[in-house]
Amino acid sequence: SAVISQKPSRDICQRGTSLTIQCQVDSQVTMMFWYRQQPGQSLTLIATANQGSEATYESGFVIDKFPISRPNLTFSTLTVSNMSPEDSSIYLCSAAGLIGENEQFFGPGTRLTVL
């Protein structure tokens, strides 16, 4: 399995500001994804981070609010823009394509609190 790291691990931010979360994988992967998880709840897919092209967003998520970059096969960023308290959540990145196409491995998550 891959080792996936995220930075920051947690942050407390003021409403109206933006935060960029970084995700680094220790090996090249085919696919990278971003999820959101409310504490104690399940995961909801935000978008697929595509290398060299615009991310593919799920229903309810838009690029202006969650811009995503993926400059290469090992790195991606998610920005949470113009934050409000409703954006308080855990944001997780995952990677796939190492062993089986549909097996995903997750980073430790970034816990975001918006005041």
Place this chain on the structure above:
Amino acid sequence: TQLLEQSPQFLSIQEGENLTVYCNSSSVFSSLQWYRQEPGEGPVLLVTVVTGGEVKKLKRLTFQFGDARKDSSLHITAAQPGDTGLYLCAGATPGGGADGLTFGKGTHLIIQP
């Protein structure tokens, strides 16, 4: 929209007991994964089932994929306090390639010593 219904949502049992967690859908999945997540950490992959009717064992954990690839179960034998955690099932849609996973709501499992 594909949905995965997981049950039970919460389960608290004594050490040594057996339990089963269910994951059901009206949709067909090309594969289904089970994850375990502890507080402050990302989900950790336990197993992937791909073939209808497939059964996989991981020590005291037995995973089964339904014949129609719409449902799955996780059975734990002689549960231990170390099994405590959030168990998540996640399905991948048919069509090949890697897609974002659809997650069930999770089962919060507490094993009391």
